[in-house]
Amino acid sequence: MRIIGRIADGATEIKARLILLKGMENSVVAEDLVLIKNGGEDKPVNQILGVLREGLGKNEFLSYTSYRPEVAYLRHGGEPSGVREVYSFAIETIGVITDEGIEPNRTIIQPRSPVYLLEDKDNPLEWVARGHEVIWSDAYVEGHPSWKVPFDKTFLPYHVGVYGSTGCGKSWFTRYILIPLYRRAGYKVLVLDWSGTDYAPLLEDDKVIRLSEVALDEESILSYFQDKTFGFGRNDVIRDCFDEFLEGWTAKVKEAYTDSENPAEHLFHKLKSHVESAISSIERKDSRAAAQRAYRRIFRRLKPSDLYPVMGVITIEELFEELKRKGILAIDMGGALTEAKLGFFLALSKHLYSLMETGMNLGVALIIDEAPQYAPWDARGIQAETCEMIKNLAALGRKRMLNLTLIAQGIKGEIGVNAAVRRNLNTHFFGRIHPLDASGEGGASEWLSPYGISASHLLQLKPGRFYFAGAMNPSPVPLLITYSPPGR
Ligand SMILES: Nc1ncnc2c1ncn2[C@@H]1O[C@H](COP(=O)(O)OP(=O)(O)O)[C@@H](O)[C@H]1O
Numbered sequence: 087m088r089i090i091g092r093i094a095d096g097a098t099e100i101k102a103r104l105i106l107l108k109g110m111e112n113s114v115v116a117e118d119l120v121l122i123k124n125g126g127e128d129k130p131v132n133q134i135l136g137v138l139r140e141g142l143g144k145n146e147f148l149s150y151t152s153y154r155p156e157v158a159y160l161r162h163g164g165e166p167s168g169v170r171e172v173y174s175f176a177i178e179t180i181g182v183i184t185d186e187g188i189e190p191n192r193t194i195i196q197p198r199s200p201v202y203l204l205e206d207k208d209n210p211l212e213w214v215a216r217g218h219e220v221i222w223s224d225a226y227v228e229g230h231p232s233w234k235v236p237f238d239k240t241f242l243p244y245h246v247g248v249y250g251s252t253g254c255g256k257s258w259f260t261r262y263i264l265i266p267l268y269r270r271a272g273y274k275v276l277v278l279d280w281s282g283t284d285y286a287p288l289l290e291d292d293k294v295i296r297l298s299e300v301a302l303d304e305e306s307i308l309s310y311f312q313d314k315t316f317g318f319g320r321n322d323v324i325r326d327c328f329d330e331f332l333e334g335w336t337a338k339v340k341e342a343y344t345d346s347e348n349p350a351e352h353l354f355h356k357l358k359s360h361v362e363s364a365i366s367s368i369e370r371k372d373s374r375a376a377a378q379r380a381y382r383r384i385f386r387r388l389k390p391s392d393l394y395p396v397m398g399v400i401t402i403e404e405l406f407e408e409l410k411r412k413g414i415l416a417i418d419m420g421g422a423l424t425e426a427k428l429g430f431f432l433a434l435s436k437h438l439y440s441l442m443e444t445g446m447n448l449g450v451a452l453i454i455d456e457a458p459q460y461a462p463w464d465a466r467g468i469q470a471e472t473c474e475m476i477k478n479l480a481a482l483g484r485k486r487m488l489n490l491t492l493i494a495q496g497i498k499g500e501i502g503v504n505a506a507v508r509r510n511l512n513t514h515f516f517g518r519i520h521p522l523d524a525s526g527e528g529g530a531s532e533w534l535s536p537y538g539i540s541a542s543h544l545l546q547l548k549p550g551r552f553y554f555a556g557a558m559n560p561s562p563v564p565l566l567i568t569y570s571p572p573g574r
């Protein structure tokens with residue numbers, strides 16, 4: 087801990103400015119943590135922890151809007167005087183340090199009070215964590231790898247949002263920080279990997295289940311075939327045939343796996359002959375001819391291999407048992423149709439919801455990457471159902487140890503998560519934001535500017551840097567955190 091300056095004129099209980107001692111502007115930087123000995127070094131009234139933001143360099147000789155001798159001198163190549171130069175930072179107060187932890191400050195911060203820079207061995211996060219039931223993560227405060235970030239365990243089921251533009255490190259942060267943290271808190275982790283590229287490759291093979299291995303509900307399978315057959319050749323008879331055939335589908339698939347070397351081929355021929363025989367029993371000649379034309383169109387395109395994506399046999403119940411055994415499981419949804427992915431999500435969330443309704447504490451964290459796919463701002467059709475389901479899971483999950491972690495490119499609007507869902511998220515990680523989120527109501531800057539963090543700052547964050555804000559952060563002021571990915 088070393089002295090770096092003193093409190094300037096105009097401090098309140100919450101806000102103060104720090105005037106730096108000469109030369110300190112070269113080494114003291116924004117986001118450094120400081121300690122104010124309020125009232126003087128010897129007998130301070132209290133000791134206040136704060137974070138530096140909004141740096142400002144002033145030299146009144148060098149006003150760029152008026153002409154002064156120093157400005158003239160500068161314009162002719164001279165080096166102007168620095169005697170009237172002042173460097174200052176805003177201090178966002180985190181709170182008063184007490185034996186019980188950090189308390190809000192209610193005394194006026196006295197001008198002239200000395201301010202100290204906290205160094206690696208001081209570890210102020212120990213003070214922040216005091217009085218909370220915390221779990222220590224592998225993330226650290228930017229610039230201080232030894233200051234690991236504590237998370238308040240109580241608020242884990244109060245849900246989490248991770249936001250930032252593509253490539254800012256959301257998936258990695260979730261993989262390397264949040265998932266290990268949830269595991270340490272005793273939660274099982276189920277990851278829904280929308281494209282199959284973000285998490286599945288980072289996990290061992292036996293912890294990844296492909297969506298095509300999961301038994302989908304008949305509704306989703308019907309819409310899969312609808313997509314593959316151009317709306318069943320626009321023929322209602324054929325649509326009904328497929329619908330009939332799908333009854334007891336999973337049993338038929340299981341049978342095909344045991345009876346045949348080539349189960350897809352086997353099933354394909356059963357399906358084909360089912361449709362064929364239904365058509366031949368049509369009595370009216372013209373209807374029969376129309377159905378036959380549609381049949382030929384469909385089966386010219388549909389191949390046995392097209393059946394594989396819907397030939398999964400693992401039920402949601404079995405999947406949940408597998409999760410309990412392994413502790414972590416990723417569902418690789420790459421290659422599946424959006425309807426199938428959302429259909430699976432509905433089936434999964436209905437199962438989780440019914441378990442919670444019976445009074446079971448789940449102890450599960452559900453990681454939903456590409457969250458706007460499940461809960462877009464203008465949810466319609468099946469997305470309206472998944473969106474509603476997420477809201478319900480969030481509400482009941484708070485009491486039943488279910489954590490939802492929603493990952494999105496943005497916070498509001500088209501790139502963000504549905505507003506009704508967003509209101510249920512109480513902890514936030516803001517990475518480098520999309521310019522669409524830089525301004526306006528509900529965007530990142532609205533969340534962070536009260537703490538002296540400006541939108542222009544957020545637009546420039548390096549990959550892997552996140553502002554940590556909200557319920558799980560024992561510090562009432564958001565902190566800039568980062569992490570080192572393993573092997574780097
Ligand atoms: N902490 C970090 N330090 C350095 N590079 C990182 C860090 N986190 C992520 N990255 C880089 O950012 C890239 C994108 O990360 P990813 O998590 O896939 O982003 P997103 O999910 O936000 O699109 C990674 O491939 C990696 O190169």
Ligand SMILES: [Mg+2]
Pocket residue numbers: 256257284455
């Ligand atoms: Mg990603």
